Amino acid sequence: MADTRAFEQACDNSVNKMQELLMQNMELTLDHIAEKAKEKVGVGTGELRADTKSLGAEIIGDEVRGAVGNTSDHAIYHHQGTGIYAVNGDGRKTPWSYDDPKTGEKIWTRGSKPNPYLKDTIEQEQSTISKLLGGAN
Template sequence: MVKPRLNVQMKGLDKTIERFEILAKKKKKETAELVNQKAIDIQRGAKKRAPVDDGALRASIVIEKFQNGMAARVGSRLPYAAYQEWGTGIYAQHPDIPGRKTPWSFKHPKTGEWWINFRGAKPQPFLFPAFEAEREDFLKRIEELYKTL
């Protein structure tokens, strides 16, 4: 038995592929620009919300871009930034880290004063509220950007 053959000839395939490549590059650039703008907005919001003693925490909030600009990380590398965001001791609110329930003593690094029977510090969230303030707008804009595909 002879199998039937089907010959398909496509005209303009090269142009179609070229148009898709141009569109993909354009969307990639627009996506990277949107990610960058939202990272800047989150950084600005976090700096506004950050508790201020000497300004070190606020000044330490930076943007780190990766994945060819398609992703960004906003945050601080200061060791105490997480304590400010999530609290410590009996006030700790991080979902994975239970706070210490017993009091402790320590010497304040700036004043040299001893804090006796310290039970913890209340959280002063600054980074996650800044992120949440931008989330909905980012999702809406990224959806609009890719609707045209």
């Protein structure tokens, strides 16, 4: 029987190199998406723009997965909307008030319209995303 250890090792090395390449391509793609998404964020304090970033990539089974997002508490409300404007219609239906942190003035609202800057970026950048994932830099 032939000794196949060298062949098996070469196959393992090839798989490892391919996984490294896929991870590099995913990380470049995530950085690209984050930078493009920053251009679409509404600017109030600049916190959302500053915190929009790659949340990392990982290999799970035979898939490479990655995420871009934001860790700010209010990011989800900015992206998905609130109140009567909430994307899935699951927002509060009655008006409410809050004190404006800048002026102290009481503000009445029925919600805020969504700004799905991450979703929009992914949809608009599909061509570039495909190229980056495929290794075109």
